[in-house]
Amino acid sequence: xxxxxxxxHSPEAxxxxxxxxxxxxxxxxxxxxxxxxxxxVAFGRRDAREPGFERAKRVATDRGFxxxxxxxxxxxxxxxxxxxxxxxxxxxxxxxDRGLIAERYERATETVIEALRRLGADVSRxxxxxxxxxxxxxxRVAGGGKVAGIAQRVRGDAALVAGCLVVTRGDARDIADVxxxxxxxxxxxxxxxxxxxxxxxxxxxRPKPVARTLEEAFVDDPWGDGDPQIDRIDRDD
Numbered sequence: 001x002x003x004x005x006x007x008x009h010s011p012e013a014x015x016x017x018x019x020x021x022x023x024x025x026x027x028x029x030x031x032x033x034x035x036x037x038x039x040x041v042a043f044g045r046r047d048a049r050e051p052g053f054e055r056a057k058r059v060a061t062d063r064g065f066x067x068x069x070x071x072x073x074x075x076x077x078x079x080x081x082x083x084x085x086x087x088x089x090x091x092x093x094x095x096x097d098r099g100l101i102a103e104r105y106e107r108a109t110e111t112v113i114e115a116l117r118r119l120g121a122d123v124s125r126x127x128x129x130x131x132x133x134x135x136x137x138x139x140r141v142a143g144g145g146k147v148a149g150i151a152q153r154v155r156g157d158a159a160l161v162a163g164c165l166v167v168t169r170g171d172a173r174d175i176a177d178v179x180x181x182x183x184x185x186x187x188x189x190x191x192x193x194x195x196x197x198x199x200x201x202x203x204x205x206r207p208k209p210v211a212r213t214l215e216e217a218f219v220d221d222p223w224g225d226g227d228p229q230i231d232r233i234d235r236d237d
Contacts, residue, residue, distance in 0.1 A: 001219060002031045006233035011040050011068045017233060018087045018160070025089035025158035032228070033087045034215040036207050037079045037164075040066040041178060044074040047186055056185035063178045072153055076182050077133045077164055080174035082207045087162040088218055092154075101152060101159075105137045107221065108150050108161045112139050115217035116147070116165075119210065121203030123147060130191040132179045139165075145172070145196025165198060165214070167207045172197040 002024060008014045014037060021031035041060040047053055048069055056076070057067040065078060079085070090104065109125060116123045116139070127138035127146040139148040150163035166172050176192035183190040199205035219228050 001228045002029055003215065003219065003228040003230045004031065004033045004233065005035070005230060007035045007037065008233055011038050011042075011066060014038070015070075018089075018162075021087060021089040022153075022155070022158055022160045025091045025160075026155070027157075028091050028093065030091055031087075031089035032215065032218050033085075034211045034218070035085060036082060036211065037085050038066065039064065039079060039081045040068050041076050041078045041182060042068050042070050043076045044070060044072055046074065047076050050186040052185040052187060056182045059181040059185055060178060063181065065178055072151060074135065074151055075133045075188055076179070076186075077149070078175045078178045078182070079164065080171045080178075082168045082171045083175075084165040084167055084207050084211050084214065085162070086165075086214055086218065087160055090159045090161065092157055092159060101154065104152060104159055104161050105150060108152075108163065109137055109139065111217045111221055112148050112150070112163065112165070112214065115214045116198060116201065116203055116210075118213055118217070119198070119203040121147075121198050121201035123201050128191070128194040130189045131194040132175060132183075132190065141196040141201040144200060145194050147196045147198060147201060165210060166195060167198045167203075167210050168205050169197050169199050172200070 060067045122142045131146040133149045137150040148165045153160045176195040
């Protein structure tokens with residue numbers, strides 16, 4: 001498994017690094033990134049079709065977030081600076097078990113929960129109503145706000161399972177603020193009180209231990225395919 005650490009000099013460069021991991025997975029080499037993305041709001045394809053999309057981008061910019069567009073569905077996700085993202089690239093090949101979308105979601109969700117519980121965070125599956133980036137595959141503070149969302153992109157020879165984790169209370173406040181403005185512009189229901197964090201769940205209030213524990217959990221997964229080969233991007237996070 002190839003493990004890539006660090007981040008590029010811009011959100012666009014980061015997307016290129018993740019795309020390269022997915023391409024390598026198509027050639028049979030699984031890959032993994034766990035990092036803290038640049039401050040940005042990543043809009044999905046559905047957002048770009050909304051009448052208020054341009055206004056939503058202005059809202060993000062006014063709050064100091066770079067608006068970017070990603071080539072997947074889902075709703076906008078804000079990354080204030082300490083939010084931890086992960087991208088797990090899985091070769092598909094002729095292994096039909098690895099072609100099961102639901103199973104990959106299940107394993108990724110379990111991996112995230114396991115990693116956070118190692119850090120002392122009391123988390124569970126699911127999300128409260130009107131959360132950011134609403135979806136079926138989420139992790140929340142037990143009885144509280146949403147901490148993580150998970151998405152998946154599949155192509156013929158590889159799958160990319162990716163997600164983000166809100167770590168600090170400060171990031172949770174920033175996400176609640178900018179998401180309220182962005183979702184208001186594109187008419188998506190959102191309750192700012194639904195944003196949780198790893199710190200709220202009893203885990204650390206710093207991104208680095210969360211990132212490293214999450215990386216270890218994915219490497220230990222059976223789809224990790226052996227000892228990791230660690231590479232670094234020149235500009236570290």
